[in-house]
Amino acid sequence: MPRSDPHESRAAWFLCGPTLLLMLLLLVLPTIAVFVLSLTDAELGEPVVHFLGLDAYADLLTDRSFLGAFRHTAIYVLLVAPASVLIGLGLAMLIEAGAGGRAFFRSVYFLPVVSLVVAMASVWQYLMHPSFGPINIALRMLGFAGVNWLGSSDNVLAALAVIGVWQAVGFNMVLFLAGLTAIDRTLYAAAEMDGIRSAWDRFRVVTWPMLGPTTLFVSTISVINAVKVFETVATLTQGGPAKASETLLWVIYQEGFVYLHIGSASAMAVVFIAVLLFLLVIQTRVLDKQVHYG
C-alpha cells in the first residue's frame, strides 16, 4: 500500500478540516498575537503602539510586582506540590493496605475535587477567620494563640497552600490507587522469597520503584496545577495583603484586564508559557533517565 492514498487523504482532511480551522483561530493565531504583543507597549483602547523588542522582557526583570509574583508562585508550588503528592501517596497506600472502608474513604477524600473551588475557598475563609473562625477557636481552646491566616503577609501563602493541598490530595490519591492496583502481586511474593519481610523494605524494593512512572506523572500535574493557582487568590486575597499573595496568573490578569496594559501582560504570559514548557522538559528528562519500569 502506498504511504498515503488519495482517498484516505481526502477523507482525513475532510475530518480534520473543522478542527484545523478552530486550531488556527483559537490557538495558533492567539499564540502568535501574544508573542507579537509581548514585544510592544500596547494598551487596550490606546491607538499608538511602540515596538519595544526584547526591552519589554528586560523591563519585566526589574518589575518588582512581577518578580514578587514569580517568587510567591514558586513558594506556593513548593508548599503544595510535595505535600499533596506525599499525602496522596500515603492515603492511597493506606486505603489499598486493608479491606475495610475502601470505597467510603476513596469517596470522602475525592469530595474536594468535585466541590466548587471558589465556594470551598469561601468556606475556608470562614474557618480561618481570625476572631470567630473555628480553627482559631479550637487553637485557643487548646491554649495556643490564634493565627492571622489570610490577613498577614507572612502567613497568607501558607494559608492558601493549606487550601490547595486539601483540594488536591484526593485527586492524587485516585491516581496513586490506579498505579498501586497495576503492580503485579507476584512481585511481592518474589520479594518475600528473597527474604524481604518488613513493610518498609517491601515499599523500598517493590512499591516505590514500580510506582515511578505514576509518581512522576502525579508530581508533574501537581506542580503545573499549583503554578496555575488563581481561584483562591481571586476569591480570598486579591493578591493581598500588601501584594504578599500575588501569583503569576493574578498579575497577568491584573495587568491585562484591570490596567489594560496588554503589551506587558503578554510578555508575562509568554514567561508563563516558558515556565510550563520548562516543567514539561524536566518531566521528559526524568522520564528518560530515572524512572524504573521494572
Next chain:
Amino acid sequence: MIGRSSPLLRGLRLLVLTFGAGVILFPFIFMISTSFKPQAEVFSAGLSLIPTGSAALDNYTKALTRIPMGRILLNGVVVCAAIVLFQIVFALPAAYALAKLRFRGREILFGLVLLGLLVPIHAISIPLYAAARMLNLLNTLAVLIIPFTLSVFAIFLFRQFIRAIPDDLIHAARSDGLSEAAIVWRIILPNAWPAASAFAIFSVVAHWNDLYWPLIAISKTQLATPPLGLLFFRAAEVGDDYGALMAATVVITTPLVLFFLFAQRLFIEGVTMTGLKG
C-alpha cells in the same frame, strides 16, 4: 498486606484514615452547620455545630435571591454541556484521522496538537478577549463556550484510545460501504465510549470550576457561571454575613457533588484516564 497482619495495624490504618477523613470533611460540616446559623451565633465564637436559633430560611432565601441563583446554575449547566458536546464533535473525527488514516501533513497536525497542550487559556486570553470585544461577543453565553470548543487534549486522548481499536473493524466497515464520517460516529464512537465519558467528566469538572475566563468575559450577573456568580454574591454582601454566604456555597456546591455521588465510578475512571492533564 496489612489485611493479614495484626488487628493493631488494622486498627491503626482505620484510625489514620478516619482522622484524615475528618480533616477533609471538616469544611463541609461547618459549611452546612453555619448555613443554618443566625449571624449573632456565627460571631459568638463557639464551636457548636448545632445552631440554637434557626436562620436557615433567612440565609437560604438570601442565597437564592441576592443573585439569580437558578439562572446562574443553569448557565453553568448549559455552558458545560455545550463545551463537552462541541469538544467531542470536533475532536473525535480529527483523532480518528490522526490515529488510523495516512495523509500528508499528519505529523504537522499532531505536532500542533502537542504544542496546543502546552498553551493554557490563561496565556492567550488577551488576544481572545480583544477578538471577543471586536465581535461584540462579551457578555454572552457564546463567549463562554467558543474558546473551549477545541480541546487538543481531547484529540490527544482519543487518538491514543482509537489506535488500540483493531484495524479489521474499520476495514470491515469500509467494505460494508460506510463512509469515513459514518465510521467515526457509528464504529469509533461506540468503541471509544470509555474515553469519551472519561473526558466528559474531566471537562465538566474543569469548566464548572473555571473562574479566569468568565471573570474576563462576563460582567453581568445574569450571565455568570457558578464561580463568578459566587464572586458577585460576595461583592453584594454587606459585612461578614457568613450564614448567607455558607448557604450560597451549599447551593452552588451541591449539584456537582450529587452528580459525583451517583456516578462515582465514572468520576474515578475519568480521573484515572485523563489524569495527565491538569
